[in-house]
Amino acid sequence: MVFRLIIVLFFFSVGVFSQEKFIKHKISKGENLSVIAKKYGVKTKDIEEANPNAPKILKLNSVLLIPNNNKKGTTKKTEIAANTTPAIISNSGQHEVREKENLWVISKKYNISVDDLKKANPSLENEDLKIGQKLNIPSSAVVSNEKTTKNQNTEKPEIISSTDVEVVVEVKPKETKYLIAKKYGITVAELERQNPSIKKKLPVGSVLKIRTSKEKADQQIKDNSVASQTQVAENTGTTSETTEAVKPEIIPATTDVEVVVEVQSKETKYSIAKKYGITVKELEKQNPFIKRKLSVGYVLKIRTSKEKADAAAGLSTTPQSNENLSTPSQVADNSEIKKDTTTVFRVGNHSDLVNQLIVNATENIGIRYRSGGTTKAGFDCSGLMICTFNNFDIKLPRSSIEQSRIGMKVNSEEAQKGDLIFFRTNGRRHINHVGMVVEVLDGEIKFVHSSTHGGVMISSTKEPYYGRTFTQVNRVLQ
Structure with a gap:
């Protein structure tokens, strides 16, 4: 009986000693020895010596003994800190990659x-x-992320303050997620959220x-108001006198003429339509046989204003064009200009075409990457460029390296x-990758492209990966 009592007292004293000398820590997701050691202000070697039987790969929810270098008064504080902070740190130890995320994000x-x-x-x-x-x-990111979380919790009332408002927007034709998000100062991801x-x-x-x-x-309310007023002014005129003065010039049949045009080499539907002041759709309506293909030598009948x-x-380069309006000989708007074996497409309304190209390309944001896809x-990257430019009858070579050989090289x-x-x-x-510039600001170039890891997206040369691999910029439109 006395012997048993001695054994009980021995184990009790050992237990008290171990409680003073060690702290128990339950392993959470994403933690390793270095993270745990830093948390308790001890060395990794000390934890290994205190747990000789612990496996090399830590198991979730298993318990480790942590050497307690502090006094009794601080032990409780450490235990409280250990119980309250691991949730944030363990969740931040690892990150699972989500759709549309890249290293920069x-x-x-x-x-x-x-x-x-x-x-x-x-x-x-x-x-x-x-x-x-x-x-x-x-681990440094864990601390900063924890601080950010705390700040977000304390600053919640500021986020929902009167400085933020909710607006209701109706999507208009040719608007994209990128354009809407940019207009309201948020990201595409935030807009989707x-x-x-x-x-x-x-x-x-x-x-x-x-x-x-x-x-x-x-x-935006101000911009929309100005735009609507401008549209009303264009449609109705500022005074009745102006309306009466303009009407006779628009309506009379004498101002409309029909010209016969032969399609020349390098001409496109877009360049011909622009030259005669009509849309590509109107050109196709007047000449239905060109809807699928526009071949050199086709004869088109185009109804347009006498001035155009x-x-x-x-x-025209031939004298007879001045004598007979019915058979003018045309010079293509996007005629080929050879300079160091490069090609530049000349277009009538440059800024309008560029904006339409950007809208057309950014409408594809979110579409997956597919090798050889057009x-x-x-x-794929060059396929996105081919599809975008082809919608405006501008033909680009198939591969990115071939596309890098056309146009004029310009400084970034x-x-x-x-x-x-x-x-x-x-x-x-x-060269093995290509995109199209959508915005340039303070030395930063943003471009739309099809990436192997995110599909069609907008990236920036400020991202280290693209800053490091950037090669050149080519101008293909003038």
């Missing part, structure tokens, strides 16, 4: 650099991101609810919307 989320992210995940140097891939997040119904498609006439700053909302016909005839079923500081931008990715020695 993830690095911004955790307030770290892309280089730090690559150091923590060496495989990223040779492999592209995959949806569902687990990434290790540096606020309106989940548009994640797959953005139908014309859809009603969106957008939360934005009061300044942005007021600016005279102007087009004045551009349709909405999936695009001179880049403009509509230019093609080229890269050498994955350590290649030759």
